[in-house]
Amino acid sequence: MPPLRRMARRTARRTARRQAGAAPPPQAAPEAAVTAAPAEPAYMAELEQLNQLKEQGILSEEEYAAKKQQILGL
Numbered sequence: 001m002p003p004l005r006r007m008a009r010r011t012a013r014r015t016a017r018r019q020a021g022a023a024p025p026p027q028a029a030p031e032a033a034v035t036a037a038p039a040e041p042a043y044m045a046e047l048e049q050l051n052q053l054k055e056q057g058i059l060s061e062e063e064y065a066a067k068k069q070q071i072l073g074l
Helices: 003-021 042-055 061-072
Strands: none
Touching: 042 061
């Protein structure tokens, strides 16, 4: 067998082995993950706690409004 032909067969076998052992390409995310409910923003829990303090009478309306603006970045 001529050397070039033998080298071509070896190269083809090596390439086939590499491709067989290679990880499959990543697949797109399932549709369920795309349509999942958006995560609640981090500041929502803080605003809820602030509202509870106002309702309990711990914070005045002015203190509540000032802190709310600070949280929201207004």
